[in-house]
Amino acid sequence: MQTNDRLRRLKFRAWHRGTREADYMIGCFFDRYHTGWSEAEIDLFERMVEEDDVDIMAWALGTQSVPAEYAGPMMDAMIRLDYVDIPR
Numbered sequence: 001m002q003t004n005d006r007l008r009r010l011k012f013r014a015w016h017r018g019t020r021e022a023d024y025m026i027g028c029f030f031d032r033y034h035t036g037w038s039e040a041e042i043d044l045f046e047r048m049v050e051e052d053d054v055d056i057m058a059w060a061l062g063t064q065s066v067p068a069e070y071a072g073p074m075m076d077a078m079i080r081l082d083y084v085d086i087p088r
């Protein structure tokens with residue numbers, strides 16, 4: 001699958017999680033960072049968005065330990081939560 005197709009699919013998946021909170025956390029993260037991702041990082045995000053929202057949010061909020069397969073720079077950026085932009 002071409003990178004642009006993958007990114008379009010991932011953007012949809014990131015913004016359609018099931019709860020508004022997860023949409024903003026995961027969708028805003030995707031919007032902020034995806035343009036600089038390597039193929040390996042796209043692969044990692046693709047796997048991560050298949051996890052349950054409550055787990056992804058718990059990892060980002062620090063209420064659960066981040067699994068070894070997701071630990072690293074991408075999750076470090078997600079934990080900062082400086083990318084969430086909630087419209088008013």
